Amino acid sequence: LISLAAGFTDPDTLPLAEARDLLSEVLASPRVGRSALQYGPTEGLPALRRLTGERLLAQDSAAAGASPARELYQPERVLITHGSQQLLYLVTECLCDPGDIVLVEDPTYFVYLGILQSHGVRCRGVSMETDGLDLRRLESRLAALKRRGELGRVRLLYLVSYYQNPTGVTTHFAKKTAVLDLLRYYGRAAGHTIFLLEDAAYRELRFGGPDVPSALAVGPHAQRVIYAGTYSKPFATGVRVGFGLLPDLVRRAVERVKGNHDFGTASLLQHLLARALATGAYDRHLVELRRRYAGKAEWMAQALRRHFPPEVCWREPRGGLYIWAALPRSLPSGPDSLLLERALAADVLYVPGRLCYAPDPTRRAPNQEMRLSFGNAGEQDIRTGIRRLGEVIRTLLTRVRRGIRPAGRPH
Amino acid sequence: LISLAAGFTDPDTLPLAEARDLLSEVLASPRVGRSALQYGPTEGLPALRRLTGERLLAQDSAAAGASPARELYQPERVLITHGSQQLLYLVTECLCDPGDIVLVEDPTYFVYLGILQSHGVRCRGVSMETDGLDLRRLESRLAALKRRGELGRVRLLYLVSYYQNPTGVTTHFAKKTAVLDLLRYYGRAAGHTIFLLEDAAYRELRFGGPDVPSALAVGPHAQRVIYAGTYSKPFATGVRVGFGLLPDLVRRAVERVKGNHDFGTASLLQHLLARALATGAYDRHLVELRRRYAGKAEWMAQALRRHFPPEVCWREPRGGLYIWAALPRSLPSGPDSLLLERALAADVLYVPGRLCYAPDPTRRAPNQEMRLSFGNAGEQDIRTGIRRLGEVIRTLLTRVRRGIRPAGRPH
Numbered sequence: 134l135i136s137l138a139a140g141f142t143d144p145d146t147l148p149l150a151e152a153r154d155l156l157s158e159v160l161a162s163p164r165v166g167r168s169a170l171q172y173g174p175t176e177g178l179p180a181l182r183r184l185t186g187e188r189l190l191a192q193d194s195a196a197a198g199a200s201p202a203r204e205l206y207q208p209e210r211v212l213i214t215h216g217s218q219q220l221l222y223l224v225t226e227c228l229c230d231p232g233d234i235v236l237v238e239d240p241t242y243f244v245y246l247g248i249l250q251s252h253g254v255r256c257r258g259v260s261m262e263t264d265g266l267d268l269r270r271l272e273s274r275l276a277a278l279k280r281r282g283e284l285g286r287v288r289l290l291y292l293v294s295y296y297q298n299p300t301g302v303t304t305h306f307a308k309k310t311a312v313l314d315l316l317r318y319y320g321r322a323a324g325h326t327i328f329l330l331e332d333a334a335y336r337e338l339r340f341g342g343p344d345v346p347s348a349l350a351v352g353p354h355a356q357r358v359i360y361a362g363t364y365s366k367p368f369a370t371g372v373r374v375g376f377g378l379l380p381d382l383v384r385r386a387v388e389r390v391k392g393n394h395d396f397g398t399a400s401l402l403q404h405l406l407a408r409a410l411a412t413g414a415y416d417r418h419l420v421e422l423r424r425r426y427a428g429k430a431e432w433m434a435q436a437l438r439r440h441f442p443p444e445v446c447w448r449e450p451r452g453g454l455y456i457w458a459a460l461p462r463s464l465p466s467g468p469d470s471l472l473l474e475r476a477l478a479a480d481v482l483y484v485p486g487r488l489c490y491a492p493d494p495t496r497r498a499p500n501q502e503m504r505l506s507f508g509n510a511g512e513q514d515i516r517t518g519i520r521r522l523g524e525v526i527r528t529l530l531t532r533v534r535r536g537i538r539p540a541g542r543p544h
Numbered sequence: 545l546i547s548l549a550a551g552f553t554d555p556d557t558l559p560l561a562e563a564r565d566l567l568s569e570v571l572a573s574p575r576v577g578r579s580a581l582q583y584g585p586t587e588g589l590p591a592l593r594r595l596t597g598e599r600l601l602a603q604d605s606a607a608a609g610a611s612p613a614r615e616l617y618q619p620e621r622v623l624i625t626h627g628s629q630q631l632l633y634l635v636t637e638c639l640c641d642p643g644d645i646v647l648v649e650d651p652t653y654f655v656y657l658g659i660l661q662s663h664g665v666r667c668r669g670v671s672m673e674t675d676g677l678d679l680r681r682l683e684s685r686l687a688a689l690k691r692r693g694e695l696g697r698v699r700l701l702y703l704v705s706y707y708q709n710p711t712g713v714t715t716h717f718a719k720k721t722a723v724l725d726l727l728r729y730y731g732r733a734a735g736h737t738i739f740l741l742e743d744a745a746y747r748e749l750r751f752g753g754p755d756v757p758s759a760l761a762v763g764p765h766a767q768r769v770i771y772a773g774t775y776s777k778p779f780a781t782g783v784r785v786g787f788g789l790l791p792d793l794v795r796r797a798v799e800r801v802k803g804n805h806d807f808g809t810a811s812l813l814q815h816l817l818a819r820a821l822a823t824g825a826y827d828r829h830l831v832e833l834r835r836r837y838a839g840k841a842e843w844m845a846q847a848l849r850r851h852f853p854p855e856v857c858w859r860e861p862r863g864g865l866y867i868w869a870a871l872p873r874s875l876p877s878g879p880d881s882l883l884l885e886r887a888l889a890a891d892v893l894y895v896p897g898r899l900c901y902a903p904d905p906t907r908r909a910p911n912q913e914m915r916l917s918f919g920n921a922g923e924q925d926i927r928t929g930i931r932r933l934g935e936v937i938r939t940l941l942t943r944v945r946r947g948i949r950p951a952g953r954p955h
Contacts, residue, residue: 170780369581371811400782
């Protein structure tokens, strides 16, 4: 089976030698080594919090071509977690009660939908454009919630803002500003802060086009921005180190819950990352990584151009791990579709797009999309997998044209 | 300030050279190294799950002098977590709803009380004897809950069964059997399983006396035993790897929630521990560790014999990190006590015993005990700290004898 479904990173990019050297250096010094093997502060290793704040400030400064407010990047605002996934969980646990509402992109990162569901939170999807959320849809959503008296239950808007999982879309900076303006306006009407949870998990997996400043750089809205980032995906997913930059009140609440969860992120992992950042090993690795993913994305794009019929819409990725392909509406791709069945019979797996849509009873979710990952598979598997999928799609489209309706619900 | 409060382990015992060699070996092999730097299964690394089950089976067999049911130690029953703290959290999240009741030892591990509180769970304390829970009190507690129709809300009994934090008490095996019999009886009356959550965090920090089999070895009760263990405390607290052995239904639920929390424990940490266990490095380290803690416990015991007045009751530890000292009732030790104030003025800190009692409005908790840790402090600090505390206690006891009541509530 060729899996184009897994969100795993490329095994060939894993920094074995670098990690070995860095860990050896960390443990060679009795002072640093002891700190790496002992409990640390729940909020994270001071050096890593500082390096994280500085790094993000530098990224946002470079992307914005101007210097954002330095105080938003202070180490005190940084919390280190076991992957950014843990930060998403903690934030949701702290901010949401059962029955509360969270706004998500349509489609969005499906694992976060699981987190929301486990907290009994209701999801409301907002459809997307090629540069991020459809602002008019967001406004009409919020206005409708206000009309129905449900604005008081809206806690946050979750945005995967860079090379989104699953669509690959990056949110334009102007949209972040506009989104925050809307959240401020409706937050006032709600009588509480509606937060923007910006999930920047794929930001550093950028291989085409310029960087975009984070929502922190919008400035006057800092008290409603929660920024989630990760070192795991770019460096090594087996080293679970993520981070958040949070408004003070939220940070303190999240830190308390983090203490209950696990007392803080494993010191050894934090020291490894701090050293990788401080020595430049992390950035050198990033150069290699981007070159590699750019190549893999191009193999997939070549194969798609060659093997997928022109009715299928997709765009060349500029970062991340995914290509999102939209089939004609007549060709469902969902878990119970003939397409998935045929793809599996041809030994190739994709993520049905349907799974990336929140369970939102107030709108119909599309059912003819697929998420294709070039992260984990090698060149041959990418080419063969796309060829096989293309064959299955062409065969089924021919049936559709002949008037034979494929099995599976259109929605 | 000399802190005899922190539950940190001894910095001199941290295995710097061993960790360095083991990590270097793990990352030297491309196959193993890649697995260490990549995502792994949510439930944990197969090799570590197997080693964990085998290790526990060997421990229980040796302690029981007989072979417990092997199927209870199968790798499928093992879940690896970011420290055993995370397991406690996940189990509580899965099994308890707000308003539910959890039975705890009086006193108990205060961080677990925080977990219970954060889930809105009500605590009911059961007082202890020198070999574990007072069974008559446990039975009368359960009987009272039954009479009041609250048995349906009782989810689990939490037992820190080896060198308990904070008292140092180890639960006798016969008591585990009796406790499980009671839980079965009252579980039937409740109409659901009441679980025994056995927290064995200190089991491997044993330096005197024989090992005791776990509650798993009781056998017929396996479906109500959840066993939580850890490699962090014995090996290195900066390497957060704990584990649970769980009944199938609970394991599956906990695994699902663990997936939402963080996708699984960092592979690098799991490989480090798996290699430490497989090569014998872990067990060699344990020999050193036990020798070291035995020595530190003896320093503290010597100092206590010398500097504490005979009115203070305490017992020589046979494992763990703590000595529990009970003062006369006339001398409160709580957070607002004159004793704590004077101790801080003398630059020495202990954990007020009061903090280790659950917020249980149905009984009065004692307020004249202190938890003294010999884990983190060095020899000189242990001796000086205890001498200073002894002086403060003697001074205040003299005042009490003269009829001057120390500040602070007796309860």
